[in-house]
Every structure is written in structure tokens, then in C-alpha cells.
Amino acid sequence: xxxxxxxxxxxxxxxxxxxxxxxxxxxLLHTYYGPRVEDCDLSYLIRYADRGFSPTPEEAGxxxxxxxxxxxxxxxxxxxxxxxxxxxxxELPNGSRSADxxxxxxxxxxxxxxxxxxxxxxxxxxxxxxxxxxDAAAGVxxxxxxxxxxNYDVITRAVRxxxxxxxxxRVRQAASLCLDFQRGDLDLITFDGKxxxxxRPNRAPLLPGVRSAGSVRGNSSHQHNPFVIxxxxxxxxxxxxxxxxxxxxxxxxxxAAERSQFENVRLTLGIHPWHFCWTLAPGESFTAPEAAxxxxxxxxxxxxxxxxxxxxxxxIRDPWAGxxxxxxxxxxEATEFSFDAERLARIxxxxxxxxxxxxxxxxxWFGARxxxxxxxxxxxxxxxxxxxxxxxxxxxxxxxxxxxxxWIEPEMVSEDSELYRAHPDWAxxxxxxxxxxxxxxxxLDFSRREVRDHVYxxxxxxxxxxxxxxxxxxxxxxxxxxxxxxxxxxxxxxxxHRCVLGLxxxxxxxxRDFPHMLIEGCAGGGGRFDAGMLxxxxxxxxxxxxxxxxxLRIQYGTSFCYPVCTMGAHVSAVPNAQTGRSVPVETRGxxxxxxxxxxxxxxxxxxPEEREIIRRQTEFFxxxxxxxxxxxxxxxxxxxQNGPFTAWEHVSPDRREALVxxxxxxxxxxxxxxxxxxxxxxxxxxxxxxxxxxxxxxxxMEAGLPLPLPWGDYQARQFYLTAL
Ligand code: DGJ
Numbered sequence: 001x002x003x004x005x006x007x008x009x010x011x012x013x014x015x016x017x018x019x020x021x022x023x024x025x026x027x028l029l030h031t032y033y034g035p036r037v038e039d040c041d042l043s044y045l046i047r048y049a050d051r052g053f054s055p056t057p058e059e060a061g062x063x064x065x066x067x068x069x070x071x072x073x074x075x076x077x078x079x080x081x082x083x084x085x086x087x088x089x090x091e092l093p094n095g096s097r098s099a100d101x102x103x104x105x106x107x108x109x110x111x112x113x114x115x116x117x118x119x120x121x122x123x124x125x126x127x128x129x130x131x132x133x134x135d136a137a138a139g140v141x142x143x144x145x146x147x148x149x150x151n152y153d154v155i156t157r158a159v160r161x162x163x164x165x166x167x168x169x170r171v172r173q174a175a176s177l178c179l180d181f182q183r184g185d186l187d188l189i190t191f192d193g194k195x196x197x198x199x200r201p202n203r204a205p206l207l208p209g210v211r212s213a214g215s216v217r218g219n220s221s222h223q224h225n226p227f228v229i230x231x232x233x234x235x236x237x238x239x240x241x242x243x244x245x246x247x248x249x250x251x252x253x254x255x256a257a258e259r260s261q262f263e264n265v266r267l268t269l270g271i272h273p274w275h276f277c278w279t280l281a282p283g284e285s286f287t288a289p290e291a292a293x294x295x296x297x298x299x300x301x302x303x304x305x306x307x308x309x310x311x312x313x314x315x316i317r318d319p320w321a322g323x324x325x326x327x328x329x330x331x332x333e334a335t336e337f338s339f340d341a342e343r344l345a346r347i348x349x350x351x352x353x354x355x356x357x358x359x360x361x362x363x364x365w366f367g368a369r370x371x372x373x374x375x376x377x378x379x380x381x382x383x384x385x386x387x388x389x390x391x392x393x394x395x396x397x398x399x400x401x402x403x404x405x406x407w408i409e410p411e412m413v414s415e416d417s418e419l420y421r422a423h424p425d426w427a428x429x430x431x432x433x434x435x436x437x438x439x440x441x442x443x444l445d446f447s448r449r450e451v452r453d454h455v456y457x458x459x460x461x462x463x464x465x466x467x468x469x470x471x472x473x474x475x476x477x478x479x480x481x482x483x484x485x486x487x488x489x490x491x492x493x494x495x496x497h498r499c500v501l502g503l504x505x506x507x508x509x510x511x512r513d514f515p516h517m518l519i520e521g522c523a524g525g526g527g528r529f530d531a532g533m534l535x536x537x538x539x540x541x542x543x544x545x546x547x548x549x550x551x552l553r554i555q556y557g558t559s560f561c562y563p564v565c566t567m568g569a570h571v572s573a574v575p576n577a578q579t580g581r582s583v584p585v586e587t588r589g590x591x592x593x594x595x596x597x598x599x600x601x602x603x604x605x606x607x608p609e610e611r612e613i614i615r616r617q618t619e620f621f622x623x624x625x626x627x628x629x630x631x632x633x634x635x636x637x638x639x640x641q642n643g644p645f646t647a648w649e650h651v652s653p654d655r656r657e658a659l660v661x662x663x664x665x666x667x668x669x670x671x672x673x674x675x676x677x678x679x680x681x682x683x684x685x686x687x688x689x690x691x692x693x694x695x696x697x698x699x700x701m702e703a704g705l706p707l708p709l710p711w712g713d714y715q716a717r718q719f720y721l722t723a724l
Contacts, residue, residue, distance in 0.1 A: 139165015218479025569595025
């Protein structure tokens, strides 16, 4: 609900309230964001005093108490007396670097706004508030967009800059989100890691100064995720105030939180200002990507439930929103580059017998791609490996009752490829400097339309040559040596962002041309796991690390923002290719059910008993997929605490059904008797816990479910609970 009353703008969702108010000197002040409160003017929280070394704007006259350096603002500027984190930084023709924003107007629109060329939450039933600020000297209007997803407790934000003046302005920074808090005692949680160990939550109280996480790698990155949480020091899974902020963007980003001198906190989130500079000529506009805000007064579980539901129902698009996904088998870990049609068909045959629904042919099917040294960019079927092409292979797979999927890596090129030999200038390289290789490949300049058109044309031909139901869209290096031969020097600061726009455009084109095809995102595993990609790719390969025990941590960290149905997760062979660890197949299956569940091994290399276990797991997963994907997800333990087990739970919306998964750590002598306290059940109902007996919901939540003693390393168990 959007309420606008004499300069007071209040946004209500079912459980939260967000408010801003037109303040002195025409500055738009931020008054409140938090659990829902009755309608009132919350600007009484903003107090004024003469603060030394905090300057005042000219309009304040002799009033020394109104300083931009002190008051909470809706969207911060820079260079004009606010020394805290900027949201907007403009370079004017005279070389000055500053921004100074004053309220201009507002309007309310029905339905939630969409952004052209950029991902955004949908919300036909929602409302949009647009508040326009103005930088008069720059001639730039700053339109602040607020989307209110009332039933999801999510408020989205986006910013559109419009040059209404007579001269060209260079935008050095335009954050998507600025959120001021009138308190300093908050923790920041960032989700950090590396290739094969992504999204570890790192929590620390904010100290005076700035703490930031971001990416300058061209992708949102394995190293830091464009999602952060701010929370009270004692907030936990089930209690305490917390705020989540996610950027719907897959390129360079910066999340920064500053605890300032007067015990205030400012959070900004948006495109990373490093190497960003957008030329805005008169009449032109620039749109900063969408950010989503969510708040919970009851801890992280409720925060995650709200975000999960919004992502599942309002970000992921048809035909995949709320729909089942196929259980797939992927040949990568089984074969890497050495396969031919016969080997693939054998894998598919056994996979079909195990109940798998989709066969995915990974890297190595095109050009001269026999290793990662060659072939990227040549998107034609390798006839030595697949003599009859897809036209012959796909019907063979379909005859097994399976669908067919294909791996691609459109944004990249190998130097040893026809494409590179024909168009070396299509790959990033700074003139006069050496090439920068990653996995022995170069990145294509996706800011260029002719490059995208060429790649997409070739891919479309392949995808149209057979019945392809799924695509795994991979990218296997970070961008470096970024310079576009197609743009003048003063526009080189646009290249990274134009690449992301180019990526989104091609993904959208593919969705349009192949509306029923499922696209799974991937970036060497989880290097581009962000809410922006989820708009185009409803699931993302969570990590190249398929070790079930490492996956518990990776998936745990991922779950704070992203729902289980978005996490690509597979049962792979042991010893694991990344860690050398061997874990029972039951455990590998249970870990993969914390995601889309699939297989990544050669079934002929595992024992008949293991194949039978995987077959049963596949059957079990298909039956419970709706519960796992649509149910409320609870983290029952923190795998980073090295406790005796890691546990999680899915509870159906009507609370009559639950699935509890428990994975134990390494074996120990004389293990203790443990009981696991469950969450989210109906205390008044009695639940049958498989063959383990039946218990009241209240007992399961307050006293716990007794866990059997483990015998051996990394044992796992699932308990399927139904209300009696
Ligand atoms: C990285 C992916 O994450 C893997 O699953 C696999 O597709 C390889 N790339 C193929 O090169």
C-alpha cells in the first residue's frame, strides 16, 4: 500500500513499513524501515543539533542544525556536505564531481514497474511510487522507483536518471539502493567465498568506517554475493530484527555499509563505481538495476521465507514459476571432454532406468573442443564425436523417455577457434597490453551487437536443429583487459555494464525463441548466482564442488536469500573430484535434495546397489519435489559450527507435511544421544515420523525428534513427517 500525504510517503507491506518525508531545504529524508507500524509521521525520530565539521547547505541560511552529513536521506549525493557513502556521483562538463538532490515531484502507478532490458520482480497487483528528485545544476532528474510487493513483504527499488538539461553529464556512480538507519549497533552479514566454496556467511558488527563487499570481475562472482543482511547484534534464526538487500544484477557490484560518527548506518548497493562512467547526453536516461529489500522482526528464517517466496513466485517466470523441474543427469564429471554418441547413449540408458528425466550433454560437443584449450565460439556440432549431429542423438535419448539438454558458453572464445581467427578484435584486449587468459580462453566483447548477433545466430541454429528442452549457460572466467574496440575513449567506462545488458538481451531473446526451454545458469559453478540471473535462468548450478559435505555449507549460505528450487545440486561419484572425500551415496542424494536433485556420474561405474539407491532417491525426490520446492525452508543447524550434524527442514504451507534431513559429521566413538528440535510444525497436530513413531508437533518443536546413533562417517537420514 502506498500512502502519500503532504510530503510524507509511506509504503506498507503486510508486515513492514517504509517511510520517507520531504524535509527542510527540499531534501527527501528517510524516516523509517522496519516491522509494520500504525500510520503516523515517523519524522519525529529525526533530531537536529549543531554538529561540528558537518556543513550546512546554502538554503539552510543561518540554521546550523540541518546538515546533509547528519540527516537520514532517501538517496545520498556527494561533494555537497555529506561525507558519508554516496549513491550518486556526477561529473559535469566543468570537471566538477558532485551531486545535490532536492525533491521535485511524485506519482503513484498501478502495478509494479518493469525495467526495460533489466531483470525485475513482477507484481501486477502491486503499486509503484515514483519520487522525483532533481539536481538543478546538473539538469538531471533522479527518479526513485519503489515497488511494493505487499503480500511478500518485499520493497523493490530502482533509479532512473534523466538528463533534462542542455549539456552532457557523466554518471560516475548511481547506486540502486541507499538505506539510512538512525542507529549504529548493527551487524553486517556478507556471503563470500571462492571457486568451489561459494557464499559462506561472514558476520561482524559494523565498526566506525566502511565495510564493503563487491565484484570487479565482470560477473557477480564466487567471491562475494550481491546479497547482504544487516541485523541486530543478537538476531538469530528465530528472533531479532534483520534486513536483507539483494541486487538483481549479474556484473560488477558494490554493497557497502558505513557506520558514521553519530552512530548512524548507511547501506548502499548498486553497480560498482570502479571502471564505471556513463555518458548521459541531453534527453537521455540511464536506469540503475533493481534492488530488493526485505525486513523481518523475527530473525533470518522469516526473512528467508519472504525472499524465497518472492523469488519463486514473482521473479522466476513462467513456465517455471512454481512448476516442477526435470531430474537430470549431466555427463560432465563422468566424461569431461572424452565422449562420443555411444558413450552418451549408454549413460542415458542407465539414467533412464534410474528414473532420470533429462539428459544433459555438457562441454565438448562442438568445434574442435577436445580440451579446454580450443573450440569455444565455434557453435557447430563436432561430427567426429557425434557423427549424426543432434538430429541423430536427440531422438535416441528421447526414445529412452528422456528429454535432451545442451551446455553452452556463449560469452567466451578460444584463441584456437575459427571465430577468433576470423575476429580477433571481438575478444577483450587492451591495445598495447598483453592478453589476459582465464582457463586458456578469452572473453568476447558482449557490449557489441555484431558479436552477440553472430554468437546467437550460431546457437539458435543448433538449438533449432533438434528438440532441445534445456540449456546450461556457463561462463568460465572473470573479465579482465576490458576495452571495447567499438566505443570511443570517453565511453570505455560503459563496457562492463553494456556486457551485462548484452547478456540479458541474449538470454531474453533465447527465452522468446524457445519459450519452453529451461535455462540453467552456471559460472564455473556459482560464480553468477544472483537474483538478476534468476529472472532468466530459474535454476543455477550452485558450485563446481559436488562434494556432499562441502555442499552442505555452500547450500546453507546460499539459502539465506535464494530458494532451494534455484540451487542446481547433483549426486556425483566418489572419491569426489574436488575433495577426494568419499561419502555414502545416501548422503550424496540427501545433500542433492537440498536443490534441484540430479546426477553427475557414469552409472556404469557405480555398483548395482548404488544405482538402486539413486533410483529410489529419484523416485522419492519426484514425489516430494513440491514440498521441497514450495514448502517453508528451515535451517536447523549451522554447518560452519562443526557440530555433530547438519540439518534442515521443509514444511508444507498447510503444515501437515514436513521433510527433515540430517547429515552427520565424521564418526566418533560413543556418540551422544541427540534429539533435533524441529520448526514450523503445527503444535496442535500429531505427526507420524516415518517408521519412527508419532509425536505431537509441540513435542517435536520443544523437545525434539530423537536421532539414531550414526555408524560410520557422514551418515545421513531423512524423516518424512505427515500429520495424522
Ligand atoms: C564449469 C561448470 O561448472 C561445469 O559443471 C562444467 O560445465 C564445466 N564448466 C565445463 O567446462
